[in-house]
Amino acid sequence: MKCVKIALIFAMLWAMPALSINGQTTAAEITVIRAGRLFDSENGVFLPARDIVIKGNTIESVGENLPVPKGARVVDLRRYTVMPGLIDAHVHLLYLENPSGGLTAEGVKAITMEGTPLRALRGAARARTFLLAGITTVRDLGNSGRFGDVAVRLAINEGSLDGPRMYVSGPGLSAEGGQFPGLQYNYRGIAEEEYRIVRGVEDARIAVRENVTYGANVIKIYSSASPNPGFLSIEEMRAIVEEARLLSVKVTAHATSDIAIKRAVEAGVDSIEHGYRAEDATLTLMKERGVALVPTYLDSVNIKRLYAIARPARPLTEQELSASLKQRYERLQRAMKSGVTMVAGSDNYIDLKVPQGEAAKRVLFTYHDAGMETAQILQSATINAARLFGEPRLGVIKTGAFADIIAVDGDPVKDFDALERIKFVMKDGKIYVGQP
Numbered sequence: 541m542k543c544v545k546i547a548l549i550f551a552m553l554w555a556m557p558a559l560s561i562n563g564q565t566t567a568a569e570i571t572v573i574r575a576g577r578l579f580d581s582e583n584g585v586f587l588p589a590r591d592i593v594i595k596g597n598t599i600e601s602v603g604e605n606l607p608v609p610k611g612a613r614v615v616d617l618r619r620y621t622v623m624p625g626l627i628d629a630h631v632h633l634l635y636l637e638n639p640s641g642g643l644t645a646e647g648v649k650a651i652t653m654e655g656t657p658l659r660a661l662r663g664a665a666r667a668r669t670f671l672l673a674g675i676t677t678v679r680d681l682g683n684s685g686r687f688g689d690v691a692v693r694l695a696i697n698e699g700s701l702d703g704p705r706m707y708v709s710g711p712g713l714s715a716e717g718g719q720f721p722g723l724q725y726n727y728r729g730i731a732e733e734e735y736r737i738v739r740g741v742e743d744a745r746i747a748v749r750e751n752v753t754y755g756a757n758v759i760k761i762y763s764s765a766s767p768n769p770g771f772l773s774i775e776e777m778r779a780i781v782e783e784a785r786l787l788s789v790k791v792t793a794h795a796t797s798d799i800a801i802k803r804a805v806e807a808g809v810d811s812i813e814h815g816y817r818a819e820d821a822t823l824t825l826m827k828e829r830g831v832a833l834v835p836t837y838l839d840s841v842n843i844k845r846l847y848a849i850a851r852p853a854r855p856l857t858e859q860e861l862s863a864s865l866k867q868r869y870e871r872l873q874r875a876m877k878s879g880v881t882m883v884a885g886s887d888n889y890i891d892l893k894v895p896q897g898e899a900a901k902r903v904l905f906t907y908h909d910a911g912m913e914t915a916q917i918l919q920s921a922t923i924n925a926a927r928l929f930g931e932p933r934l935g936v937i938k939t940g941a942f943a944d945i946i947a948v949d950g951d952p953v954k955d956f957d958a959l960e961r962i963k964f965v966m967k968d969g970k971i972y973v974g975q976p
């Protein structure tokens with residue numbers, strides 16, 4: 541009986557997409573956006589003036605000089621460049637590390653002294669900074685306690701909080717010890733509060749089922765648990781991928797060394813996080829297998845911020861900065877040359893004393909400084925991410941897509957800093973920045 545009732549309620553919710561779960565109506569009102577210039581993410585080109593007609597949370601049509609339907613609100617963005625809401629494919633909203641700390645000490649503190657409820661509340665406040673920075677979708681990849689990320693996503697989706705759309709992994713699937721080197725054997729259980737430690741092929745399948753059951757809509761694995769020494773076996777990773785396919789979720793792998801990357805690609809993952817030491821042959825293999833790369837690098841501004849906090853007594857020298865940038869650029873340039881699909885991800889979990897969304901967006905500046913073209917960078921943060929997530933309604937401004945739309949002041953091709961000048965943010969048809 542109860543089941544019938546629940547089924548009925550769900551059927552009603554499905555049948556009424558204009559009614560949000562907490563009962564507040566989001567009337568299917570019509571908005572017309574007049575865009576001065578429009579980024580076409582599918583083709584990687586900027587189009588001249590276009591109008592976008594939005595009904596409720598969906599884009600109805602895009603074209604030149606479209607008529608304004610009766611009663612529609614008109615948003616004039618003719619002075620700006622309009623583009624799909626940005627996507628950050630690698631965030632940790634529930635974990636913010638003191639730069640002079642370290643993953644084990646800060647992680648243990650988050651688990652034992654902060655706790656999941658407080659982490660979720662703080663994560664919710666950080667989520668809002670992403671939205672205000674023009675990032676309308678994030679993929680949160682672990683270090684969020686026991687499903688604190690799921691709680692934040694639910695609260696955003698029901699309208700209790702302002703924040704981006706969220707893909708969340710729950711605890712990442714890892715070999716022994718997670719990413720907490722130095723933890724004593726007697727306290728290994730602490731790592732299990734933050735990571736889902738996998739012990740064998742059957743356990744790997746169970747871990748995927750657990751995570752998806754408790755709300756994960758992407759699976760994060762640690763091909764190697766660097767800085768800890770353990771690797772997941774290829775058989776474990778294959779089992780994870782197989783189970784995830786069955787449950788219709790994607791799998792992404794933390795992998796920094798070449799061997800860790802190769803093993804994850806061999807096992808069939810959808811994307812590689814970081815990929816720092818990928819050799820050319822491995823990048824080519826990724827391209828051939830359609831595995832995306834999420835290159836997570838701080839830019840020069842964030843590196844300076846980091847050192848100013850972590851090492852105030854000895855400021856970063858120009859030589860140190862250029863050496864560290866040179867390595868990043870060289871790695872990014874090799875990745876670009878290989879033709880592997882790039883998806884933007886910040887992995888910005890360090891407390892740089894600026895709103896986290898703003899700091900996270902700087903990853904796009906790293907790509908820019910490495911020589912990537914503006915259109916390619918914007919594709920990495922829109923359509924490429926959407927394709928990786930398997931969501932055709934994201935990362936694009938066209939009929940049927942979600943109304944996730946932003947506007948920046950200026951032409952980002954001529955002046956990349958325009959991305960810092962966010963003038964309009966709409967997510968799911970609701971305006972968060974700019975004219976209401």
Ligand SMILES: [Zn+2]
Binds near residue numbers: 630632681887
């Ligand atoms: Zn990360």
